[in-house]
Amino acid sequence: MSTENPKAPEKLFESINAESKRLMQGVIRSEDTAEIASNLTGLWSQLVMHSWTNPQGWLEMVNKYQKDQFKLWNDLINGAADSRPPKDRRFDSDEWSKLPVFDFIKQSYLLTADALSKSTDAIPLDEKEKKRVKFYTQYFIDAMSPSNFVNLNPDIITEAIRTNGQSLIDGMQNLMSDLEKGRITMTDESAFTLGENIGVSEGSVVFRNHLFELVQYKPTTETVHQRPLLIVPPCINKFYILDLQPQNSFVKWCVDQGNTVFLISWANTTPEYSHIGWDDYVQDGIFEATRVVKEITGEKKLNAVAWCIGGTILASALAVMQKKRDSSIGSVTLLTTLLDFSEPGDLGVFLNEEEVNLRAVQIETDGVMSGKNLSLGFNMIRSNDLIWSYVVNNYLKGKTPPPFDLLYWNSDPTNLPATMYNTYVSEMYIKNNLAKPRGFVCCGSPVELNIIKTPMYFLSAIDDHIAPWKSTFLGTELVGGRLEFVLGGSGHIAGVINPPAKNKRNYWTSGELGHGPDHWLESATNHSGSWWTHWHKWLERQNARQVPARQIETVGDYKEIVPAPGDYVRVRL
Numbered sequence: 001m002s003t004e005n006p007k008a009p010e011k012l013f014e015s016i017n018a019e020s021k022r023l024m025q026g027v028i029r030s031e032d033t034a035e036i037a038s039n040l041t042g043l044w045s046q047l048v049m050h051s052w053t054n055p056q057g058w059l060e061m062v063n064k065y066q067k068d069q070f071k072l073w074n075d076l077i078n079g080a081a082d083s084r085p086p087k088d089r090r091f092d093s094d095e096w097s098k099l100p101v102f103d104f105i106k107q108s109y110l111l112t113a114d115a116l117s118k119s120t121d122a123i124p125l126d127e128k129e130k131k132r133v134k135f136y137t138q139y140f141i142d143a144m145s146p147s148n149f150v151n152l153n154p155d156i157i158t159e160a161i162r163t164n165g166q167s168l169i170d171g172m173q174n175l176m177s178d179l180e181k182g183r184i185t186m187t188d189e190s191a192f193t194l195g196e197n198i199g200v201s202e203g204s205v206v207f208r209n210h211l212f213e214l215v216q217y218k219p220t221t222e223t224v225h226q227r228p229l230l231i232v233p234p235c236i237n238k239f240y241i242l243d244l245q246p247q248n249s250f251v252k253w254c255v256d257q258g259n260t261v262f263l264i265s266w267a268n269t270t271p272e273y274s275h276i277g278w279d280d281y282v283q284d285g286i287f288e289a290t291r292v293v294k295e296i297t298g299e300k301k302l303n304a305v306a307w308c309i310g311g312t313i314l315a316s317a318l319a320v321m322q323k324k325r326d327s328s329i330g331s332v333t334l335l336t337t338l339l340d341f342s343e344p345g346d347l348g349v350f351l352n353e354e355e356v357n358l359r360a361v362q363i364e365t366d367g368v369m370s371g372k373n374l375s376l377g378f379n380m381i382r383s384n385d386l387i388w389s390y391v392v393n394n395y396l397k398g399k400t401p402p403p404f405d406l407l408y409w410n411s412d413p414t415n416l417p418a419t420m421y422n423t424y425v426s427e428m429y430i431k432n433n434l435a436k437p438r439g440f441v442c443c444g445s446p447v448e449l450n451i452i453k454t455p456m457y458f459l460s461a462i463d464d465h466i467a468p469w470k471s472t473f474l475g476t477e478l479v480g481g482r483l484e485f486v487l488g489g490s491g492h493i494a495g496v497i498n499p500p501a502k503n504k505r506n507y508w509t510s511g512e513l514g515h516g517p518d519h520w521l522e523s524a525t526n527h528s529g530s531w532w533t534h535w536h537k538w539l540e541r542q543n544a545r546q547v548p549a550r551q552i553e554t555v556g557d558y559k560e561i562v563p564a565p566g567d568y569v570r571v572r573l
Contacts, residue, residue, distance in 0.1 A: 159397050211266065223258060230262045280420070304329050486507055
């Protein structure tokens with residue numbers, strides 16, 4: 001599209017109309033959009049049908065809505081509209097309140113949104129189905145906000161007038177660029193380069209196979225703890241969320257505490273990996289990394305830290321190792337990790353068994369579960385913050401988002417092999433087999449989590465919507481051995497990445513286990529600051545002996561292949 005600023009208004013709107021048609025064509029072709037629309041249509045058909053089971057309640061709700069809308073219109077005509085801004089960031093500018101027409105649009109939308117939301121509460125469905133109806137209804141409500149439309153948002157109109165329409169032209173160019181990329185631009189991606197200003201902790205890739213690179217980090221202390229530390233990130237995201245900037249790097253902090261740190265960097269898989277399954281991530285991932293760390297350090301035991309699905313993989317691996325009488329892993333730390341998937345949180349709305357089975361066929365055909373599709377699902381859960389705010393800013397106002405390391409990472413997804421993904425969703429989320437004794441088979445061995453006697457540290461986050469803390473707590477009831485459960489403040493990311501130097505947030509410890517999550521929290525002690533220091537004291541209790549710092553040097557067949565952060569992490573979709 002030409003960047004020339006049309007001088008005549010009709011030319012401007014002709015240009016906008018042409019680009020809008022291209023946008024709609026792209027949206028219509030989107031499989032994900034079609035699936036969302038199909039889900040919404042189906043679920044709302046249920047809502048309408050169920051309304052007949054309680055016609056009186058339905059009529060009362062409609063009647064109240066009509067009265068509220070009439071009052072709003074009457075107030076507008078008589079100049080008595082309520083101009084107080086709602087507690088909603090979408091409408092926080094003065095223009096939404098001081099201009100009567102836009103105030104009416106705003107208030108009318110909020111009334112409609114409230115009515116639609118409340119209508120889902122009375123549906124006589126089971127809780128799981130009701131959550132799905134409420135989710136897709138809310139997604140529709142958020143999508144239809146007047147703030148998302150050029151002619152209904154006074155801030156967009158003001159910006160277009162100020163720039164003589166250039167903001168709209170720039171916005172369309174941003175849109176076309178993102179359609180080509182297949183994702184929304186959330187940050188100035190040109191501001192970051194892996195290994196230069198993000199993911200900069202010094203180290204080397206010392207081992208590589210088809211599934212992962214093993215990074216060993218350079219020590220910063222004269223002595224280190226005897227047991228090395230192996231970090232297992234989720235294979236569903238890039239590992240550098242643990243090493244964004246030096247000031248908030250979990251990796252650097254662990255190194256500075258005197259640990260010999262190794263980290264698994266998972267491959268960003270392609271359709272050629274379609275046959276790679278859960279067992280491969282255990283056998284060629286966890287087991288192989290453990291073997292290499294032991295050979296490089298000469299130690300018989302190591303400590304392991306795993307996050308999210310990385311923790312689920314590690315737990316299944318540990319159960320297999322226990323049956324083999326392999327005690328190589330001396331302690332385990334599970335960060336926001338689900339072992340019991342009976343209450344999976346917001347992600348559960350996407351995991352209807354029938355839909356999962358249908359989608360599994362397509363994923364097998366594609367060879368991978370697309371990281372872009374996974375990212376879209378996560379973003380939909382917080383659509384106002386992670387979708388529509390960028391639609392308004394990038395496409396309708398024509399602005400470029402500022403640089404933000406976390407959002408750069410969030411925009412750098414990874415594919416999962418088809419076999420691995422389908423096993424994960426079916427066995428864990430749908431059937432919850434990992435939580436059942438001998439219900440899940442890993443590497444030919446029926447998994448029994450209760451035989452795990454390794455000391456374990458569970459870290460959950462109180463506002464986590466990906467792995468709800470009350471669900472992760474259930475994991476403490478599935479394993480044996482000495483346990484420590486800690487609840488951090490904030491959500492799935494900020495609850496984990498909370499460096500002590502910032503002295504932010506809080507965490508709870510020392511609650512009574514064995515009586516459920518609510519009792520644990522009631523009996524727990526609240527502390528200010530970061531859980532990191534509490535965890536490392538626990539880690540030191542597992543093995544306090546110190547040895548001279550281990551430099552990165554050739555040990556047998558192991559030597560530097562490439563400097564950290566490695567090659568696998570640089571592959572972008």
